[in-house]
Amino acid sequence: MAERVIITMACSVCKNRNYYFDRGKKQEGKLVLNKFCKNCGGRTEHRETK
Numbered sequence: 001m002a003e004r005v006i007i008t009m010a011c012s013v014c015k016n017r018n019y020y021f022d023r024g025k026k027q028e029g030k031l032v033l034n035k036f037c038k039n040c041g042g043r044t045e046h047r048e049t050k
Helices: none
Strands: 004-011 019-022 030-037 042-049
Touching: 004 030, 019 030, 019 042
Parallel strands: none
Antiparallel strands: 004 019, 004 042, 030 042
8 A cells, every 4th residue: 555645835935835746655845836826816826744
């Protein structure tokens, strides 16, 4: 059975944590996506955080 971990996505502008995903434990690198931020009111870059 593959091990999965829950990651948190934070807005790069306001640092608000507003998205949660799960992914495989063995993947390398940090996930970066353009997502909508309710705080900023627009699409901003969201980065994986702890």
